[in-house]
Amino acid sequence: METRLRIGDRTLVVTLDADTARVDDRTLAVVRPEPGPVTTTGGWTVEDMTVTVDGRPRRAVVARRSDRVLVSLDGRVHAFALGDAERRAAGGGAGSGSVTAPMPGKVVRVLVAVGDVVETGQALVVLEAMKMETTLAAEVAGTVKAVHAEAGGMVDAGAVIVEIA
Amino acid sequence: MRSVLIANRGEIAVRVARACREQGLTTVAVYSEVDRDAPHVRAADRAVCIGPAPARESYLRTEALLDAARTAGADAVHPGYGFFSENAAFARAVQEAGLTWIGPPPDAIAIMGDKLAARETAGRAGVPLVPGAEIDAGNAKAVAAKIGYPILVKAAAGGGGKGMRTVASEAELDEALAAAGREAASAFADGRVYLEKLLLRPRHVEVQVLGDTHGTLVHLGERECSVQRRHQKVVEETPCPVMTDALRTRMTDAALAAARAVNYVSTGTVEFLLDERGEFYFLEMNTRLQVEHPVTEWVTGIDLVHAQLRVARGEPLGFTQKDVRFRGHAIEVRLCAEDPAASFFPSAGPIVALREPQGPWVRVDSGIAQGFTVPVEYDPLLSKLSAWGEDRATAARRLWHALRDTAVLGPTTNLAFLQDVIAHEAFLRGETHTGFLGEHFPAWRSGDDDAAAVAAAIALTRPAASTGATTTAAPSPFETLGRWRLA
Numbered sequence: 001m002e003t004r005l006r007i008g009d010r011t012l013v014v015t016l017d018a019d020t021a022r023v024d025d026r027t028l029a030v031v032r033p034e035p036g037p038v039t040t041t042g043g044w045t046v047e048d049m050t051v052t053v054d055g056r057p058r059r060a061v062v063a064r065r066s067d068r069v070l071v072s073l074d075g076r077v078h079a080f081a082l083g084d085a086e087r088r089a090a091g092g093g094a095g096s097g098s099v100t101a102p103m104p105g106k107v108v109r110v111l112v113a114v115g116d117v118v119e120t121g122q123a124l125v126v127l128e129a130m131k132m133e134t135t136l137a138a139e140v141a142g143t144v145k146a147v148h149a150e151a152g153g154m155v156d157a158g159a160v161i162v163e164i165a
Numbered sequence: 166m167r168s169v170l171i172a173n174r175g176e177i178a179v180r181v182a183r184a185c186r187e188q189g190l191t192t193v194a195v196y197s198e199v200d201r202d203a204p205h206v207r208a209a210d211r212a213v214c215i216g217p218a219p220a221r222e223s224y225l226r227t228e229a230l231l232d233a234a235r236t237a238g239a240d241a242v243h244p245g246y247g248f249f250s251e252n253a254a255f256a257r258a259v260q261e262a263g264l265t266w267i268g269p270p271p272d273a274i275a276i277m278g279d280k281l282a283a284r285e286t287a288g289r290a291g292v293p294l295v296p297g298a299e300i301d302a303g304n305a306k307a308v309a310a311k312i313g314y315p316i317l318v319k320a321a322a323g324g325g326g327k328g329m330r331t332v333a334s335e336a337e338l339d340e341a342l343a344a345a346g347r348e349a350a351s352a353f354a355d356g357r358v359y360l361e362k363l364l365l366r367p368r369h370v371e372v373q374v375l376g377d378t379h380g381t382l383v384h385l386g387e388r389e390c391s392v393q394r395r396h397q398k399v400v401e402e403t404p405c406p407v408m409t410d411a412l413r414t415r416m417t418d419a420a421l422a423a424a425r426a427v428n429y430v431s432t433g434t435v436e437f438l439l440d441e442r443g444e445f446y447f448l449e450m451n452t453r454l455q456v457e458h459p460v461t462e463w464v465t466g467i468d469l470v471h472a473q474l475r476v477a478r479g480e481p482l483g484f485t486q487k488d489v490r491f492r493g494h495a496i497e498v499r500l501c502a503e504d505p506a507a508s509f510f511p512s513a514g515p516i517v518a519l520r521e522p523q524g525p526w527v528r529v530d531s532g533i534a535q536g537f538t539v540p541v542e543y544d545p546l547l548s549k550l551s552a553w554g555e556d557r558a559t560a561a562r563r564l565w566h567a568l569r570d571t572a573v574l575g576p577t578t579n580l581a582f583l584q585d586v587i588a589h590e591a592f593l594r595g596e597t598h599t600g601f602l603g604e605h606f607p608a609w610r611s612g613d614d615d616a617a618a619v620a621a622a623i624a625l626t627r628p629a630a631s632t633g634a635t636t637t638a639a640p641s642p643f644e645t646l647g648r649w650r651l652a
Contacts (some may be wrong), residue, residue, distance in 0.1 A: 003621070007618075014622040016622055023619065061572040073616055076612070102507065103512065130544065134508065
């Protein structure tokens with residue numbers, strides 16, 4: 001059975017066989033655990049499992065939803081999205097001209113206006129969230145095409161705040 | 166004193182409730198609308214809603230807190246840390262309402278809470294100070310030039326790294342003054358800032374003091390908290406890896422002198438910067454219980470919250486300096502909802518799964534639970550994990566294993582980052598300073614693991630649970646049986 005897992009901007013193809021697994025072109029010896037008890041929290045199904053990979057037992061906590069799988073393995077979280085990369089995430093990833101709010105917050109200051117020419121790394125907007133100020137910077141050089149924020153206003157996570165082209 | 170209102174939330178409210186219960190006191194929790202299901206609410210005997218999510222409309226409303234105390238019949242208030250813990254006006258309001266304030270005298274809070282008055286007081290008591298100065302509207306550039314760059318802009322009413330900015334040159338000064346002033350105004354309702362010389366590669370070393378109302382004032386040793394991001398502590402330990410008996414004597418003497426200068430009572434912390442030459446300078450005094458107090462409890466065996474409660478009741482400490490013994494080494498890390506791979510940007514949202522570590526010499530001070538939604542409105546601290554060992558290496562190794570046994574699914578956390586920090590060879594050599602993370606972890610990433618992809622793929626072969634989730638492919642019985650049955 002083949003599973004496609006997206007992490008960051010890559011897609012991993014995982015194929016499970018009786019006692020091996022292939023991750024892209026790497027083959028691992030895998031002893032699969034019996035299904036353990038699962039719990040559900042807010043639409044997520046959570047399972048604890050010990051999976052033995054290349055002879056090493058690894059303890060994992062796996063939470064899955066229709067579109068995502070979160071795996072905690074030895075105290076490290078790996079967040080996978082399911083399916084093919086049919087679209088880029090709302091943030092546009094590295095080097096995008098769309099600058100988005102990484103989480104909900106208050107706009108403290110807007111440092112640019114439509115028509116401004118900005119350089120990579122230039123500060124655009126100061127956001128406050130969880131009592132800390134964070135500066136959002138331009139990932140690309142270009143001209144500011146739109147500003148969707150004003151000082152004092154609130155923005156949602158993923159909202160496009162500044163567009164640069 | 167029979168019933169204590171805990172004017173806080175999160176792990177510290179849980180920890181204080183536990184100590185109260187152990188002393189036979191009933192506890193009253195307060196909560197904002199988004200904290201209705203928070204663990205600190207469940208940890209208390211009673212709970213009162215004090216308003217909407219924003220702290221200024223709930224945890225920072227004096228009237229709401231005093232009303233809650235009256236309604237629930239509390240006769241004492243414990244402020245925890247943060248929020249109102251270093252607010253002299255609140256402490257006085259508590260006392261004027263006829264309630265017991267579980268903390269230092271309001272006058273001591275007022276003096277040490279004003280960083281300029283604190284500097285002056287400490288200086289008069291003979292405590293060494295970092296070169297620095299006040300500024301007026303117009304003279305910032307001249308004052309900064311006189312002190313010499315790099316400098317630090319700090320909030321006069323500050324603490325916890327809020328309202329603080331590093332300035333490398335004059336070109337950055339105006340923006341830093343404005344940003345620090347705004348942050349200070351929003352966090353402390355006081356936008357005044359001052360300038361201080363920035364020491365290079367200093368260690369942050371602080372001394373825990375504890376006093377009663379009968380004239381006993383002792384120190385409980387030092388803590389080193391150099392590993393910081395955005396001037397907020399991430400890793401704390403005791404003893405300081407480079408401490409010597411002679412330096413400890415000088416530093417604890419200075420801390421006790423500063424505390425005595427304000428007639429200090431209850432728990433307090435005198436913070437210093439220690440430079441590479443072994444010289445130390447007064448930074449500030451925190452007039453409250455400190456986040457990192459567990460490491461001191463580990464090595465002294467003294468429960469600081471129990472001591473606060475006894476002192477607030479007017480009882481003597483029951484021990485003197487010579488009774489205080491230090492044993493072994495303890496390290497604590499702060500588990501925060503933030504992304505170390507993205508400038509430590511805070512994260513929020515529901516905790517989907519939570520596995521907390523257990524075992525001998527491991528302590529978890531937790532403020533979260535599975536199903537609880539981490540609100541965006543407050544500090545990102547989720548819990549504190551600490552470990553004790555007979556020596557530093559043992560404590561570090563034990564804590565590292567405890568972190569590997571921890572799982573938090575939901576908001577992004579710094580858990581993996583913390584493991585890498587305390588396993589770093591420079592950390593293990595004790596070579597810590599306040600620029601440690603910037604020097605050794607400028608572009609940290611968590612790293613890939615094929616085993617995680619395998620675990621994800623296996624989970625996706627399982628049938629969907631009865632509610633919510635759906636899997637992308639219907640698994641065959643062959644797959645769900647698992648390999649071991651087929652052998």
